[in-house]
Amino acid sequence: MSPNMPTAPTILSDVPGSFAWGVFHERHPKLVRQVLDALPYGPAERAAVEELLVESTGGVLQPLGTSAHDHRQWREWGADLFGKPWDEAPFLWAESYFYRRLLEATGYFRPGAWHGIDPFAPFKNAELAGPAVVDELAALDDLPSLPAKKRSDVLLASALWGNRADLALRLTGPAGDARPALLADDSPLLWSTLAASGSPRVCLLADNAGRELLPDLVLIDHLLTAGQATEVALYVKPAPYYVSDATTADVLATLDRLRAEAGREAGRIGGRLWQAMNDGTLAIRTHPFLCAPLPFSDLPADLRAELSGAAMTIVKGDLNYRRLVGDRLWAPTSPFAERVGHFPSPVAALRTLKSDVIVGLDEPVVAGLDATEEEWRTSGTYGLIQVRTGA
Numbered sequence: 001m002s003p004n005m006p007t008a009p010t011i012l013s014d015v016p017g018s019f020a021w022g023v024f025h026e027r028h029p030k031l032v033r034q035v036l037d038a039l040p041y042g043p044a045e046r047a048a049v050e051e052l053l054v055e056s057t058g059g060v061l062q063p064l065g066t067s068a069h070d071h072r073q074w075r076e077w078g079a080d081l082f083g084k085p086w087d088e089a090p091f092l093w094a095e096s097y098f099y100r101r102l103l104e105a106t107g108y109f110r111p112g113a114w115h116g117i118d119p120f121a122p123f124k125n126a127e128l129a130g131p132a133v134v135d136e137l138a139a140l141d142d143l144p145s146l147p148a149k150k151r152s153d154v155l156l157a158s159a160l161w162g163n164r165a166d167l168a169l170r171l172t173g174p175a176g177d178a179r180p181a182l183l184a185d186d187s188p189l190l191w192s193t194l195a196a197s198g199s200p201r202v203c204l205l206a207d208n209a210g211r212e213l214l215p216d217l218v219l220i221d222h223l224l225t226a227g228q229a230t231e232v233a234l235y236v237k238p239a240p241y242y243v244s245d246a247t248t249a250d251v252l253a254t255l256d257r258l259r260a261e262a263g264r265e266a267g268r269i270g271g272r273l274w275q276a277m278n279d280g281t282l283a284i285r286t287h288p289f290l291c292a293p294l295p296f297s298d299l300p301a302d303l304r305a306e307l308s309g310a311a312m313t314i315v316k317g318d319l320n321y322r323r324l325v326g327d328r329l330w331a332p333t334s335p336f337a338e339r340v341g342h343f344p345s346p347v348a349a350l351r352t353l354k355s356d357v358i359v360g361l362d363e364p365v366v367a368g369l370d371a372t373e374e375e376w377r378t379s380g381t382y383g384l385i386q387v388r389t390g391a
């Protein structure tokens with residue numbers, strides 16, 4: 001960050017009772033129990049997972065072993081941090097490292113029986129096979145009868161509220177499917193920017209699999225078929241992350257789920273997406289930086305170059321928002337466009353609020369929310385669509 005950039009305190013997880021503290025001390029213990037219940041890991045994996053929980057809730061940060069393929073990369077990312085208590089590291093850094101270490105503990109990257117086994121797959125699979133998805137697929141039958149503008153708005157809203165379907169949030173947060181109330185809605189700017197662009201290439205940085213990825217894919221199909229995008233790049237995580245984050249395997253499972261609805265709109269959408277992947281108008285992409293513990297202001301040159309050609313990059317979800325604006329306690333009225341000035345393309349954040357970070361709100365909105373008893377920043381009840389145009 002340039003020395004002249006305004007800044008704000010980095011969020012740590014060292015304050016008992018804070019949201020970040022609760023992630024380590026309440027959410028992670030529940031997650032660990034669920035992971036160990038969902039797959040029949042052996043004694044070595046179980047012990048390593050339990051040790052990680054103890055280390056991350058009261059111990060010091062231990063580096064990855066030298067046999068880990070990315071240990072040098074993490075040594076670099078955590079040069080000043082290893083050997084310090086977990087709660088002295090930035091929350092974003094420590095939480096990201098927790099997920100990397102969970103994969104280490106379960107043997108995801110090691111040669112052996114658990115190599116490549118997603119520890120969160122049982123939860124993701126259950127969601128994709130569940131009744132809510134059945135209803136959501138059936139609802140797609142109404143899409144063709146909607147006027148084009150209405151269809152665009154409905155599908156954008158679905159992609160936004162799909163972000164509530166977050167398996168991590170459900171570990172401690174409220175259940176329920178009510179649509180979030182929008183605290184900021186720059187969607188007209190999103191549509192006008194795409195319309196003004198000659199042959200728009202759109203990038204979408206995905207967040208969760210299942211009930212979030214499904215509406216994301218339906219939105220992508222709509223952008224392509226309505227000519228609002230001529231090409232889409234869908235960025236997914238290179239490895240399981242933050243419980244439900246989407247990987248390529250999750251995209252394929254979701255495509256299968258759509259295509260299984262033969263003779264219905266869902267099936268047709270799945271077929272068009274498949275064809276779009278075949279002819280290259282839809283590309284699934286990934287990059288190691290998507291699982292890095294760093295803000296997007298530190299994008300590596302190759303990823304920055306890929307995104308810089310986009311007419312719009314749609315950034316989904318809470319974690320991506322934290323990385324986009326910086327995981328700091330900004331003034332909530334701090335302008336969104338300033339916070340994301342570093343991003344290499346026009347950018348649209350679609351996010352339900354599930355952590356303390358927030359920027360770009362109007363003062364009366366903040367005052368109104370602060371006057372309530374609600375945990376409005378973290379409850380997942382509120383959403384936003386914030387856009388910055390111009391690169």
Ligand SMILES: O=P(O)(O)OC[C@@]1(O)O[C@H](CO)[C@@H](O)[C@@H]1O
Binds near residue numbers: 163168317318322
């Ligand atoms: O990125 P997502 O799926 O919208 O949310 C991720 C999340 O559940 O994980 C973090 C806490 O564990 C928070 O950033 C947020 O609450």
